[in-house]
Amino acid sequence: MGTLQSFFKVEQPSPKQKGWSLVLLILFAVILYWPSLNYGFVLDDKKVITENAVTQGGEDSINTIWATGSKTFQANVPEDAKIARPLSQTYFALCFDNNLTTEALQKRYHRGQIALYALLVFLIFFLLDKYFSHLSLGLRCIVLALFIAHPLHVEVVANIKSADELLASILLISSLIALPYSTTSSTHHPAYRGCLIVLSLFLFVLGYKAKQNILMFSPLLIALLFLEIYKTLPKAIQKHGYSYRWHYGLPMVVVLLTILFYKGPDNVPLVQIYALDFEVYQTIQSTYSRAHNTFLGMASTGEIVANSLWTTCLSLAKMIWPRNLVHQYGAFQIPLTSWQSIKPFCGIGLGGILLGGIYWLLRGPGQFQWAMISAALFTLPLIAYSHLFIPLPDTYADRFFFLAVLGLLLLIAEAISRTSLKPFWITGLSALWLMAYSGKVIQRMPAWESDTSLITADWRQSPNNASILARYASHVEEDDDKKENLYLKALSIYPDFFGAHYDLARLYFSQHRYALAYKHFNQASERKASDDIQYNLTLCRYHIVRNKSQSAYASNQLDDAIQLLDSARSIFPGDRVDPQYREMTSNLAKINFEHNARDTAYELLAKALKQDSNHLVYAQEGLNMAGNAKNSSRAVEFGLYFAPSRLDDSTYWTDLENLAQGNEMLLEQIKLRKSEIFSAR
Incomplete structure (x- = not known):
């Protein structure tokens, strides 16, 4: 003592x-x-x-x-x-x-x-x-x-x-x-x-x-x-x-x-x-x-x-x-x-x-x-x-x-x-x-041993903290249904939570639930605008309209399917060479062709080829359509897109000339195109 x-x-x-x-x-x-x-x-x-x-x-x-x-x-x-x-x-x-x-x-x-x-x-x-x-x-x-x-x-x-x-x-x-x-x-x-x-x-x-x-x-x-x-x-x-x-x-x-x-x-x-x-x-x-x-x-x-x-x-x-x-x-x-x-x-x-x-x-x-x-x-x-x-x-x-x-x-x-x-x-x-x-x-x-242990410990201690709920959902939880519930709980606690809206929108987008994704991207945009969010909003709108077009097509409502798919193409946020855009263009042309709007289908493919000349699938589809419709003029038009890669293929040129048989103007067009390619070589 x-x-x-x-x-x-x-x-x-x-x-x-x-x-x-x-x-x-x-x-x-x-x-x-x-x-x-x-x-x-x-x-x-x-x-x-x-x-x-x-x-x-x-x-x-x-x-x-x-x-x-x-x-x-x-x-x-x-x-x-x-x-x-x-x-x-x-x-x-x-x-x-x-x-x-x-x-x-x-x-x-x-x-x-x-x-x-x-x-x-x-x-x-x-x-x-x-x-x-x-x-x-x-x-x-x-x-x-x-x-x-x-x-x-x-x-x-x-x-x-x-x-x-x-x-x-x-x-x-x-x-x-x-x-x-x-x-x-x-x-x-x-x-x-x-x-x-x-x-x-x-x-x-x-x-x-x-x-x-x-x-x-x-x-x-x-x-x-x-x-x-x-x-x-x-x-x-x-x-x-x-x-x-x-x-x-x-x-x-x-x-x-x-x-x-x-x-x-x-x-x-x-x-x-x-x-x-x-x-x-x-x-x-x-x-x-x-x-x-x-x-x-x-x-x-x-x-x-x-x-x-x-x-x-x-x-x-x-x-x-x-x-x-x-x-x-x-x-x-x-x-x-x-x-x-x-x-x-x-x-x-x-x-x-x-x-x-x-x-x-x-x-x-x-x-x-x-x-x-x-x-x-x-x-x-x-x-x-x-x-x-x-x-x-x-x-x-x-x-x-x-x-x-x-x-x-x-x-x-x-x-x-x-x-x-x-x-x-x-x-x-x-x-x-x-x-x-x-x-x-x-x-x-x-x-503090790892990110996972830290976020998990915080979540257990503060299950009503919106920030922690959202972090746990995005960094730890793997089950999508549980993720969704965690984000929704976070938003019920703090409705203005930008991060929860954004992450929930991304979750919905990955699940192809585009309407809900659009809703929460829009909520996030109202709180903090960015180019990334605007892009995702446009992408959601595109998917929503495209899905509606597919539903209309499945119901044999071709007019509605054509109109909706055309709208989807117009709002698509990607490049014209994007595989999704190419697929949409081809589908739209096919639906128009089925709906007897054949000229519209031909013009659509021709316009697409001018924008994306390397995608010869458009030309092949146009050639097939014209062949089925026995439209030799359109068949030759689409067939000539293959000319640069088939210059030495005599069978190719013979097939084109057979398609133009009896039409001097088409034969002259084929001859001129062949001459141009030889000169360029």
């Missing part, structure tokens, strides 16, 4: 205590995620590595990756969706080896994930030692152990592509560690402090090159830099500045409220206008619509704020205890609410409690920086991903709150340090909490 008491004393721990604590924490992180070594490439791993020729270029691709304007991080994505993460892609490229088997390559990258996670744990340990030395070593180790075992981190560690998240976090923590920090203004020479500031900014910029979401922590870095500069000022100036805090604090609050409630051009809330200028989200406003994200369909600022508050409540609940862990939690799947519901008021109440708690902690003894760091790590991701300022696309993933968890745990640790709770109870409750988190990690981790 004495050892436990000393572990929770706020005093400078011995190097041995710190060393063993760090080693045990790193071992815990490695052991917890060791099973992921046998996992494969999942989801975007393929776009970043296995399908990415630039990444596979290894060292030879470094110049391409870092070239100005280069956006090669993901392969096989639309041009407007391409992004640049050169530092992360450099890591992936340097790890790639063409000589390794797929299994060996997967294991190499997963080893890298565990190593990066261990490095992050190492750096966070020293971040806590620097800024949170007022907390006991025991509390700091508990915070870091709970952070390591938090279930939300499974996606970041078990998914290879999320190395970008780990690299960005490593560089952010390094940037905070590099910042000069002291309790007096004269500890270091100004030049030395300046070098540390430059190093910190450089590391932060490198983090941006790993993943752009590090920008949400820029207010924290700016505030810490401001405090460092402020501390170098004479005490008199510091006191004077503090006495005027409301003179610059109040205008800042007014500006924030203006941004929150002012509506810009076209009644668009100002809170989302600035996203248009942010590189990562630049295309989201223009290419995403209400069909992809319900937040983008909201015209009312009040509606956005209400739903953002409720979203924040859901996010906080996931950070404390993530009951359901799913990757594809569509933004449009967040339960919508309004001010008529109690939900946004719950958000306001929770926000008030959190802000009050943070204010209480700030008023306590100790340095101000620790409170700012923990509060910023916790609140900035919540603000960024509340949808209030940045309209998110169709993914609401666990990794969004990777570092927010650390901030929350630090705030809880600080609150515990202000109480008289005994070390025994702190250790016991933390151990239970840690076991619960670790068990959830062990339960969730196998889902």
Whole structure:
């Protein structure tokens, strides 16, 4: 018990205590995620590595990756969706080896994930030692152990592509560690402090090159830099500045409220206008619509704020205890609410409690920086991903709150340090909490073994999530009837779901259920128009009309069959040399011939031969028809199409002359054609 008491004393721990604590924490992180070594490439791993020729270029691709304007991080994505993460892609490229088997390559990258996670744990340990030395070593180790075992981190560690998240976090923590920090203004020479500031900014910029979401922590870095500069000022100036805090604090609050409630051009809330200028989200406003994200369909600022508050409540609940862990939690799947519901008021109440708690902690003894760091790590991701300022696309993933968890745990640790709770109870409750988190990690981790296991696990956990239902139907389910039911269920949950409409239309088309395919292609087109969808719509119309023609022909309604088949030919979206088009033309000519519209049949085939002269089946069919009808003139006309390939065939020319026997004009025509071909040779 004495050892436990000393572990929770706020005093400078011995190097041995710190060393063993760090080693045990790193071992815990490695052991917890060791099973992921046998996992494969999942989801975007393929776009970043296995399908990415630039990444596979290894060292030879470094110049391409870092070239100005280069956006090669993901392969096989639309041009407007391409992004640049050169530092992360450099890591992936340097790890790639063409000589390794797929299994060996997967294991190499997963080893890298565990190593990066261990490095992050190492750096966070020293971040806590620097800024949170007022907390006991025991509390700091508990915070870091709970952070390591938090279930939300499974996606970041078990998914290879999320190395970008780990690299960005490593560089952010390094940037905070590099910042000069002291309790007096004269500890270091100004030049030395300046070098540390430059190093910190450089590391932060490198983090941006790993993943752009590090920008949400820029207010924290700016505030810490401001405090460092402020501390170098004479005490008199510091006191004077503090006495005027409301003179610059109040205008800042007014500006924030203006941004929150002012509506810009076209009644668009100002809170989302600035996203248009942010590189990562630049295309989201223009290419995403209400069909992809319900937040983008909201015209009312009040509606956005209400739903953002409720979203924040859901996010906080996931950070404390993530009951359901799913990757594809569509933004449009967040339960919508309004001010008529109690939900946004719950958000306001929770926000008030959190802000009050943070204010209480700030008023306590100790340095101000620790409170700012923990509060910023916790609140900035919540603000960024509340949808209030940045309209998110169709993914609401666990990794969004990777570092927010650390901030929350630090705030809880600080609150515990202000109480008289005994070390025994702190250790016991933390151990239970840690076991619960670790068990959830062990339960969730196998889902990331493959695409199929991930989507299947998500479907079982969230059977009423439209996005997951559609993904399961398209990627896992093989039975067509079950696929159809899954898509229909997804659309019953979210009728504006573009992806479900499109995939269901393709399923119906493959089953030759063209009317239903047309219906859902049309629904998809209303939500997001594209040339591909328009082509498929035309193709559906063609098949529908052609099927009607075949039915009319089977019922001996030749007039209707001819009219419908002619319409099908006119709307056919393919080329004139397409086998389907050729077959339709031949069938139409045959039906006309059967209907005694023989001249129409001849003209149809003759016109088709002018458009598609290499398809001599038309000529053969015309020759057969004319022969059956004993129309020597038409027979010779179609027979002459074979002349270039039958020039030396005397039997062919004799047969033609026999057909034209007694008709000097036809004989002259045959003679002239033969002469032309000989001259051309």
